[in-house]
Amino acid sequence: MTTFRSPPFELPPEDRASSPYTGYTRAHWEAAADGLLHAAWQWATPGGALLDLPGPPSHSGVRSDGLEGYARTFLAAAFRVAGAAGQDPHGWLDRYARGLAAGTRTPGRDDAESWPVILDHQVRGQPMVESASVALGLRLTRPWLWERLSDEVRDRAELWLRGALRHVPAGNNWYLFPYTVAGFLESVGRGDAETARARERALELLEGWYRGDGWYADGDGRAFDHYNGWALHLYPVLDAHLAGGGGESARHGARLREHLESFSLMFGGDGAPLYFGRSLTYRFAAGAAVGLGAVTGHTPLAPGVSRRLVNGAVRYFLERGASGGDGLLSLGWHGAHPATLQSYSGPASPYWASKAFVALLAPAGHPLWTSVEEAAPSEDSDRVLSVPAPGLLVQSTGADGVVRMHNHGSDHVRPDEGESAADADPHYARLAYSTVTGPTSAANPADNHLSVTVDGVRSTRRRIRPLGAGHGEGWGWAGSWHVPVFPSGPSTVPGLRVESLTVARGRYELRVHRVLGAPDGARAELTGWATEPGGPVRSQLYGLHGWEAPEEVRAPQGTAFTRWAVLPRLAAADVTGNVVLVALASLTAQPEAGPLAPLVDAVDVRRTGPGGEAVVEVGWAENGARTRIVFGRGAVAVDHVEVGP
DSSP, X not given: OOOOOOOSSOOOOOOTTXXXXXXXXXXXXXXXXXXXXXXXXXXXXXXXXXXXXXXXXXXXXXXXXXXXXXXXXXXXXXXXXXXXXXXXXXXXXXXXXXXXXXXXXXXXXXSSSXXXXXXXXXXXXXXXXXXXXXXXXXXXXXXXXXXXXXXXXXXXXXXXXXXXXXXXXXXXXXXHHHHHHHHHHHHTTOOOXXXXXXXXXXXXXXXXXXXXXXXXXXXXXXXXXXXXIIIIIHHHHHHHHHTTSOTTHHHHHHXXXXXXXXXXXXXXXXSOBOOOSSOGGGGGGGGHHHHHHHHHSOOSSOHHHHHHHHHHHHHHHHTTTSBOTTSOBOSBSSSBOGGGOOTTOOTTGGGGGGXXXXXXXXXXXXXXXXXXXXXXXXXXXXXXXXXXXXXXXXXXXXXXXXXXXXXXXXXXXXXXXXXXXXXXXXHHHSSEEESSOOOOOTTSOOSSOEEEEETTEEOBOOSOEEEEEEEETTEEEEEEEEOOBOSSSXXXXXTOEEEEEEEEETTEEEEEEEXXXXXXXXXXXXXXXXXXXXXXXXXXXXXXXXOOOOEEEEETTOOSSOSSEEEEEEEXXXXXXXXXXXXXXXXXXXXXXXXXXXXXXXEEEEXXXXXXXXXXXXXXXXXXXXXXXXXXXXXXXXXXXXXXX
């Protein structure tokens, strides 16, 4: 059961007249930034160059983690002070100025203050990431910090920052770190051919990663996640905004606007963003794209809707223990949660949440803060939205504010990477994610997963190949296929392939799977959502064709939402050869939600060809609606007709 608590720092009184959903105002944001900064600065070195927050180190080491503490909190302070036109009642910028001077005096030295040097990404390259936050913080606060530094300190800072331009980033959003450093150097008259090339290279790659519908891949593969908002859109759009527009501004702004058309539906009625993808310990940074759209005008959302979303995300985490009794953001989701983390996560990593404070660049008189909060997209009527470019299907229900995202296109597998079951990531491999559930750990039964069992070994899902997506009034679909990968024995089975398709309608998910080329004796299993036993959210799974009776299995390690979870599971005794399996699933917080069995009154599965071609027709009892799915050779077509009222 979710425990609500007040953050360990004082917030202003709620204003339910202007913020009927959250009670939050711009003053709450300033107070939250100040509270988080006060807590973090208790752990600063004497010179203020490193903030060595307590906790286990990342794989980059303690010194890099200390730089991370400085850089990421500096970003929050910079948004806080820049949004107040330089007013700095707590003297944050004086602290960061002292830290900058101390950290850049002798970079690389093993002393109390020196920053690590910036190297290639594979050589403890985390300082390159932090250089972007330092550069952006300096750019935002130029009149009140940079211009008051001595020439010597400015020269030292430039020399350290240029390390980001002279070393190799990781092949993803990391290229936007030297881009951001170069943008700052050019803004203070220190640009040259080196800065120009860094920016040009980043924009070249960004063009190649843009896939449409407002979505970028995070690199050359098919990783679509929260990095779209808090990195791939944020850096170029904010750079153009700070430069006064022009250049790439129109194109990148239009993409952000289109991104928010779908992304704005990915926040639950309780304010939660989708729990999906890596780096989820950045928490309310998920709202950065919404705030940035409001600040720059590149948004399809009314100001009251934007206000509702950004306020809701911050409040969601602050009242669920994201900052513990010491005021520090913990490594996890609500509170500490090790399974949420990656090896690069260190004690200060959660402070990339500072990116949400971009909303403070909207001054007090901006419509973002003067408009009355309006309902979030997930709080209106039921909605289903397909996003074909990334292969996602978003499904929300207005009655409970639950948002589900069916994943048929995002896998975080590099193009040059083999498909090893050992590298399977629960944050990408599952069929579906939501705002009220998290995936089970790798050590527990996998939720929302279709596995094929061969010789007693269950398969995993790695590289996801989209088959298409679409939507109509009140319904939508998305499909994909994958090669099942096994953790022991032969990693793959010749000819074995699984095609998965989801049709969403209301709170219901029609899950259809075609297993092709399964060896003799192969079995299949399908699991549903992992939820807290007896909790407010219920998971249902019902077999319609090819499945045996359901059973409930346990996930003792729990999820980011509950310390202990259960999930429904269906099994198929034999899927030798080519088999079509049909099930109905539901995730709901509606207490009156009934069983799934009466919802479908007809299921017809017909084989139409020797290669596994098949037609699936499902009749819905509620109003006579019909869903027809045609599986061809490597293709799928879906049609849905609503008949009744």
